[in-house]
Amino acid sequence: MENHATFNVLMLPWLAHGHVSPYLELAMKLTARNFNVYLCSSPATLSSVRSKLTEKFSQSIHLVELHLPKLPELPAEYHTTNGLPPHLMPTLKDAFDMAKPNFCNVLKSLKPDLLIYDLLQPWAPEAASAFNIPAVVFISSSATMTSFGLHFFKNPGTKYPYGNTIFYRDYESVFVENLKKRDRDTYRVVNCMERSSKIILIKGFKEIEGKYFDYFSCLTGKKVVPVGPLVQDPVLDDEDCRIMQWLNKKEKGSTVFVSFGSEYFLSKEDMEEIAHGLELSNVDFIWVVRFPKGENIVIEETLPKGFFERVGERGLVVNGWAPQAKILTHPNVGGFVSHCGWNSVMESMKFGLPIVAMPMHLDQPINARLIEEVGAGVEVLRDSKGKLHRERMAETINKVTKEASGEPARKKARELQEKLELKGDEEIDDVVKELVQLCATKNKRNGLHCYN
Structure with a gap:
């Protein structure tokens, strides 16, 4: 220049x-x-x-x-x-x-x-x-x-x-x-x-x-x-140590990062279905949950009874904020369960991760359809009334991160990462x-x- x-x-x-x-x-x-x-x-x-x-x-x-x-x-x-x-x-x-x-x-x-x-x-x-x-x-x-x-x-x-x-x-x-x-x-x-x-x-x-x-x-x-x-670019911060230490113990590509953006608050019904979906998937996960300012909410009370005991060391639930870029670049993360906000879509493509698309509102459904068109992820389909179902969520997570049928999405995500690096x-x-x-x-x- x-x-x-x-x-x-x-x-x-x-x-x-x-x-x-x-x-x-x-x-x-x-x-x-x-x-x-x-x-x-x-x-x-x-x-x-x-x-x-x-x-x-x-x-x-x-x-x-x-x-x-x-x-x-x-x-x-x-x-x-x-x-x-x-x-x-x-x-x-x-x-x-x-x-x-x-x-x-x-x-x-x-x-x-x-x-x-x-x-x-x-x-x-x-x-x-x-x-x-x-x-x-x-x-x-x-x-x-x-x-x-x-x-x-x-x-x-x-x-x-x-x-x-x-x-x-x-x-x-x-x-x-x-x-x-x-x-x-x-x-x-x-x-x-x-x-x-x-x-x-x-x-x-x-x-x-x-x-x-x-x-x-x-x-x-x-x-x-x-x-x-x-x-x-990811930035190191001592406050992130607990999350990264937990992630370091996992196997390569075994974990999904779950986040629905900094400004969307899940309903209690969606919280429960997502919790059950993660549990059924049998995949390791980091899940970031957020609540509006001023609401003194205890996470344990918003999730299904016994959830933490059942998932044990397989899951880590983080309240409020997590170092998203750093997590997505970690080799032990194999997929991104995302609301498909455009910033998150760009991150997944730069870091070579396939997306499990779970759009919530606004532009997110359109972004999710684009991801599928490009071939870099798969959307979790809801029923005709827009209700989320735990079984479909678990199936899609496994498809994108583990099964042979999800290899095209994983391959496409890697290809996009390589293209961005070359550009x-x-x-x-x-x-x-x-x-x-x-x-x-x-x-x-x-x-x-x-x-x-």
Whole structure:
């Protein structure tokens, strides 16, 4: 990559870990290519970022606090989706919108060369435009899901071109109806795409989503630029010792990692079925369980009676958080039982693990269908009402991790890992070329000259 003048980039992700994490990863990639990055978010969101910023990035990634208004039902610790009670999500979106004046002050103070923003704040590129700052949307969900949703907005009443493999099942129809609604959130997303300067950045790579990138570009009339998987490298931490020591005692490929994301809370019924499914599978497992903030829940009381005694040393249940990347790279882990959030899908592909797909809501069912289309995993099928069954879960876990019928998925996962290793940061270099062009154009327009 050729040298270029140093440019200042301001990033504004949505207030969710699943959004902030890829923005931080992109920031780290850009700083290695002569960019200064300012990552702007609420103090509650930034608190989880500080611990990830090593000394290496302390001079090139700067954290900027965006203060949301104080609302009686939304104290400062709830200015993030992490642990947020679901009923407060609309309130958080409103509070984020109300932070626009504070964000304008940030723009005025920093005077960045470029704004990179998320899908839920169309007011951000609007504010940047007032300061003559180019703005690019960075989407951290899949091109498949994004093109699927935009299709129904642009072409109501028509079938998605790849509907034979990418679809919602009948029991997931509520998500389809939500996509077809022209409500406030839908217009937020579409406006964010329309206001992006010439290009759209999206997390992913064309080897698995090529036709979906092309269709998304067709729908938007903009160049869609992949940024790669943006997966964080595992970091050693003494607090993880208990988990890793337990895992070290297992046989190679014998264990599955089970996690349903940082912001989805399982119902009691699903908790019990998953527990029984893991028990029936007779496979070693690490299962991460999470509960909303403020709920003092005893794990033993949420699981079937006698569960821990029956699984014994075969299972480890972790409350709250586990070092996911480190676990997935361990040789004794042979599969990932996942909700199919896009970050988790990218991790599984980078680390060469097949997925036992158990989507719960939002974009996850579409991601699960993509995984099956690619051949890197198998979905646990529910009944016609969407109910999860322990026997099907156990069967699918065994198929993906042990049985001969699951070898194609295991092989495909390894192939994708090899492809990603060979590609390296190829996508990021293309991203940098696009961003440099936007920054340079802005500075020329303002009468500034950039020298290499």
